[in-house]
Amino acid sequence: MASKINEAFSCGGVDCEGVNPLTTADYDSVSWVGTGKVQMRGLFAVTAVAYLKANPSATPQIVQVPRSVVPVPTVYTMYQNYPNPFNPTTTIEFDLPTDAFVTLKIYNIVGQEMGTLLNHEALDYGNQSVDFDASRLPSGVYFYRISAQSLNDDGVATGQVFKQVKKMMLVK
Secondary structure (H helix, E strand, O other): OHHHHHHHHHHOOOOHHHOOOOOOOOOOOEEEOOOOOEEEOOOOOHHHOHHHOOOOOOOOOOOOOOOOOOOOOOOOEEOOOEOOOEOOEEEEEEEEOOOEEEEEEEEOOOOOEEEEEEEEEEEOOEEEEEEEEOOOOOOEEEEEEEEEEEEOOOOOEEEEEEEEEEEEEEOO
């Protein structure tokens, strides 16, 4: 499209030989003159180019850009942390299809609890993320474990519990 517009202002979108140049009252482009000053020197009127003319009988088109709609997750999902391997922080993401009480803990390779990121916290449904700072831990393999128990509309825990464990690596 830019090339068509450029062409329109150089030759009016038609053969340069067959169109009358503008009069001094019909300027539509700007060019540099050797004196270093900008001087208006239009070659052809904008109205000489059909696709650049205003059409008073045309109905204006309103374009509505849809807002981003994030779908509600349908199942519990815990994703791999990123970056992995990491130093010293990483992000852990998970999906909750309903409001839930969530516990998220970090364990070392021998199963010792090294930290608690969420401790039976009530979280809303949707995609959630938690940042983990391991700057006080030594390099090694760690595990993160989520336990999520869904809540009903009254905020009372139901019997559904989602549990999952994933591995991550801290490299300093």
